[in-house]
Amino acid sequence: MTQQVCEKLGPSLYDFLRKTAYRPFPIDLVRELGEQLLESVAFMHALKLIHTDLKPENILLVSSEDAKLAENKDGSFSKKVPKSSAIKLIDFGSTAYDHQDCSYIVSTRHYRAPEVILGHGWSYPCDIWSIGCILVELCSGETLFQTHENLEHLAMMERVLGPLPRHMLERADHHAQKYIRRGRLNWPEGATTRESMRAVLKLPRLQNLVMQHVDHSAGDLIGLLQGLLAYEPSARLTAQEALSHRFFRRHRERRSL
Structure with a gap:
């Protein structure tokens, strides 16, 4: 009997965040993770494949080892980070070819693009939207659109x-x-509860959200996210275009000096 053995990998990015009480990742680590994720998706898209279910649970760290970061004045350490930033993308069970039927609902709720919710159909840009949501989550520690209802989800996007x-x-x-x-959008008139209205109202604008958590490279990251989270799918950056964005390019140029 033939046996198949998968390599042993570390925890998912979601599990690592949960284990560390959802503390944001340092911006340089977000950059390294984002670059690898975009490279993986660019490779898939070049093969005419759309992942359709990108989320932190489907991104695994190669190593399970931790490192301690930022020693405090009292000698204690304030944050744990992955010892290695190497990641692998998993779960291709929902992957579709670009010529397949693209009218059904895809993506886990929190990472679902507006065109999917509105029933426009979807293609490669739905993966790009998910990456934008993931990068915000990594640098803030919190899911960007924490909701389970379509109208509230769209209202959160507008907020x-x-x-x-x-x-x-x-x-x-x-x-x-x-x-x-x-x-x-029929909001707030169509809101089902006051709690739903409050959940939307508490969200900051994208620029403010990033600047709350990022002390350097905030402007570059905001520019990248605006390209990844453009409403119109045709206006979104491709994975290859995103890799050439100054958020990544400036860092590569500094490393080469």
């Missing part, structure tokens, strides 16, 4: 990123039309 384009709302399929009223 963080600004109004959804009217033409995208007008193209919503018959399932999503109930979220739109008179050419705009």
Whole structure:
């Protein structure tokens, strides 16, 4: 009988965050993880494959070893980080070819792109949106869109990123039309509870959210995230374009000096 053995890898990025009480990763580590993730997705996209379920649970650290960072004045250490930044992308069970039916719902809720929720269909850019959500989570320690309901999810997007384009709302399929009223999102009128309204109102704008957690490279990261989280799929950066963004390029140039 033939046996298949998988290599032993470390915890997922989600499990590492959970183990460290959801403390944000240092920005330089976020950069290294983001670059590897984009390289993996660029390779998939070049093969005409769309992952469709990118999330921290599906990104594994190669090593399970920790390192301690930032010694405090009393001699204690304030933060644990992975000893190695090497990662591997897993779970290709939902992967689709670009020519397959792209009308069904994909992606785990919190990382789902607006075109998927609105029923426009999807393609490579849905992976790019998920990467943007993941990078925010790594640098903040918190899921960007912590919700389980479509209208609230779209309202959270508008709170963080600004109004959804009217033409995208007008193209919503018959399932999503109930979220739109008179050419705009039916919010807060359509909110089901006051708790839902408060969950949206507490979210900061993208720029403010990043600057709360990032002490250097904040401007470059904000620019990258704006490209990854563009509402219109055709306006989003490709994985290859994102790898050439100054957030990564400037760091590579400094390392080469």
